[in-house]
Amino acid sequence: MALFITTLQHCGLYAGFELRRLWLTRRGLMTLAATAVLWFFLLRYAIAPASDLIASEGFQQMFRDAFGAFGLSQLFAWPAPELAIYWILSLMLLPLLCLFFTANQLCSDLQRGTLRLLALRSSRLSIVLGRFSGQMLVQSCLILLSLVATLSLAAWREGGLTLAMLNAAAVIAVNLLLVLLPFTALMSCFSAMVRSSRLAVSLAIVSLGLVFVLLSSFVFYFPDFLFLLGYMPGTQVMQLLPMQGWQTLQYALLPLLQTLVLLSGATLLLTRKAL
Amino acid sequence: MNAIIQCQQLAKRFGSKTVLQQLSFELQQGDVAALIGPNGAGKTTLFSILCGYLRPDSGNASIFGHKAGSSALFGKVAALPQDAQFDPAFSIGEQLDFYGRLQGLSSKAAREESKRVLALVDLTEQLQHKAGALSHGMRKRAAIAQAFIGTPRLVLLDEPTAGLDPVNALHIRQLISRLSGEVSFMISSHNIFELEQLCNKVLYLENGQLKQHSSSDTTTQQLQYLTLQLEQDNSEAISAALRQLPGLIDLHCAQRRELVLSYNPQHNADFDLAVLQCLAANGWRYRNLTKGQTLEQKLFNPA
Numbered sequence: 014m015a016l017f018i019t020t021l022q023h024c025g026l027y028a029g030f031e032l033r034r035l036w037l038t039r040r041g042l043m044t045l046a047a048t049a050v051l052w053f054f055l056l057r058y059a060i061a062p063a064s065d066l067i068a069s070e071g072f073q074q075m076f077r078d079a080f081g082a083f084g085l086s087q088l089f090a091w092p093a094p095e096l097a098i099y100w101i102l103s104l105m106l107l108p109l110l111c112l113f114f115t116a117n118q119l120c121s122d123l124q125r126g127t128l129r130l131l132a133l134r135s136s137r138l139s140i141v142l143g144r145f146s147g148q149m150l151v152q153s154c155l156i157l158l159s160l161v162a163t164l165s166l167a168a169w170r171e172g173g174l175t176l177a178m179l180n181a182a183a184v185i186a187v188n189l190l191l192v193l194l195p196f197t198a199l200m201s202c203f204s205a206m207v208r209s210s211r212l213a214v215s216l217a218i219v220s221l222g223l224v225f226v227l228l229s230s231f232v233f234y235f236p237d238f239l240f241l242l243g244y245m246p247g248t249q250v251m252q253l254l255p256m257q258g259w260q261t262l263q264y265a266l267l268p269l270l271q272t273l274v275l276l277s278g279a280t281l282l283l284t285r286k287a288l
Numbered sequence: 289m290n291a292i293i294q295c296q297q298l299a300k301r302f303g304s305k306t307v308l309q310q311l312s313f314e315l316q317q318g319d320v321a322a323l324i325g326p327n328g329a330g331k332t333t334l335f336s337i338l339c340g341y342l343r344p345d346s347g348n349a350s351i352f353g354h355k356a357g358s359s360a361l362f363g364k365v366a367a368l369p370q371d372a373q374f375d376p377a378f379s380i381g382e383q384l385d386f387y388g389r390l391q392g393l394s395s396k397a398a399r400e401e402s403k404r405v406l407a408l409v410d411l412t413e414q415l416q417h418k419a420g421a422l423s424h425g426m427r428k429r430a431a432i433a434q435a436f437i438g439t440p441r442l443v444l445l446d447e448p449t450a451g452l453d454p455v456n457a458l459h460i461r462q463l464i465s466r467l468s469g470e471v472s473f474m475i476s477s478h479n480i481f482e483l484e485q486l487c488n489k490v491l492y493l494e495n496g497q498l499k500q501h502s503s504s505d506t507t508t509q510q511l512q513y514l515t516l517q518l519e520q521d522n523s524e525a526i527s528a529a530l531r532q533l534p535g536l537i538d539l540h541c542a543q544r545r546e547l548v549l550s551y552n553p554q555h556n557a558d559f560d561l562a563v564l565q566c567l568a569a570n571g572w573r574y575r576n577l578t579k580g581q582t583l584e585q586k587l588f589n590p591a
Contacts, residue, residue, distance in 0.1 A: 030386055039377070041377075045579055122375070125375070126369060126371050126372035129367075130434060133340075133365065133389055134362050134387055161372065285343075288341035
């Protein structure tokens with residue numbers, strides 16, 4: 014029990030330290046600046062013009078005729094078109110960006126030997142979980158900031174904020190975090206394996222691609238195993254796209270289980286690794 | 289006696305290279321142990337196993353009765369690992385605070401502890417500076433400081449004074465000397481004179497095997513040593529005169545202007561006085577007369 018409490022305390026300390034890295038260090042502020050610039054361009058040149066287009070009746074009718082069969086016409090049911098566009102863009106973009114943003118959970122510390130100083134004071138499980146939690150907190154901050162900007166845009170166009178918009182924003186935030194969980198845990202694994210964040214990203218992209226190709230080939234010859242493709246990280250994204258509201262949480266179990274498995278793998282890798 | 293480190297039949301290989309072979313030894317409470325050996329002897333590997341960074345292929349390493357690297361040892365065992373660097377994004381103070389928090393201190397206590405340990409290595413003014421802004425020697429001292437956070441009972445130091453200027457190396461030696469007794473130390477170094485000053489036990493590793501495991505005092509009631517450093521280079525004449533002294537067992541020239549004399553104190557209790565009188569009678573000047581052999585002589589040039 015005492016070990017469990019200590020592990021939780023250490024996780025909190027590591028996560029807090031990662032938050033400090035985001036808000037109080039030059040590298041963290043650069044990450045914030047890069048995110049701000051990215052979302053400025055997305056809001057200015059994608060979300061704002063697309064929202065105006067989506068708000069027009071003529072476009073909605075044409076879209077329903079063309080994509081209604083795929084369920085995408087549900088996008089018009091969002092309380093603000095800005096949120097609908099944000100939903101699509103972030104679901105497609107953030108998993109990829111997550112691979113880059115969270116690649117350095119352990120690599121640099123392994124390379125510098127800082128992990129040797131940490132491992133004298135906390136278990137490797139605490140280090141993995143703490144760094145993972147820290148990265149999730151950092152991503153929560155970035156998502157919240159971009160959501161606030163999108164809500165501001167919507168409020169400016171609609172002439173005010175509604176409770177439905179805030180509720181939709183909460184749905185988006187929770188779902189995005191759920192989608193990012195397995196990707197962040199995947200990077201925990203790769204950052205525990207190698208001493209360079211670039212190599213960790215490359216390995217993650219190659220591995221995901223390779224697994225997808227191998228599984229697809231396998232499924233081609235054995236179609237009964239098609240369900241295996243559904244266990245790849247992020248496969249629920251396509252199912253989430255046409256959905257909205259809290260019913261989206263029906264897809265929460267898979268990413269949670271994937272995260273559990275991947276974090277166990279990361280802990281095992283780091284525990285067996287020579288520091 | 290309480291064994292703080294117990295290693296039994298430790299073995300470690302990296303690929304086809306055997307780094308540690310069936311290594312067994314014990315260290316007792318209060319020991320200051322020197323870990324000596326040539327490059328590639330397995331010193332850092334042994335340190336890494338004791339710190340829990342590496343797993344042995346076979347054998348056991350336990351510290352205070354717990355497996356090396358166990359969570360029960362957090363806060364009790366501290367180390368200066370070789371080449372471990374601080375995170376360059378944060379100040380030294382922030383990182384020491386963080387280590388203190390991990391060891392269970394409150395924020396305020398951790399800050400006080402950071403100041404205390406930085407004062408130990410004369411780095412109080414560097415509290416707010418980032419690791420990247422410090423010189424190599426300062427970073428090394430800060431790394432030593434982190435090993436003294438809290439109340440460790442065993443401190444493992446891998447090359448603690450390598451890269452330090454003489455004054456700071458002296459400060460570190462004084463710090464270790466001051467704390468030894470309440471804290472047990474294991475020190476790996478190539479500076480044999482430093483180890484001689486600090487350590488009461490020697491582990492000599494060679495090719496992954498323990499060649500010697502002894503306390504630093506090897507004298508017996510029948511055999512004692514004197515090391516004589518001369519000012520002039522006429523050791524042959526001096527040797528001839530000293531050989532006439534009663535009680536002398538052996539005399540050899542360890543290096544230029546340095547003689548090592550072994551004698552039986554039961555035959556001549558005042559042998560050291562006799563040596564000084566012999567030198568004075570012949571007008572030969574000496575630089576230093578030390579009781580016992582140097583660690584270097586014991587390890588590499590045993591009489």
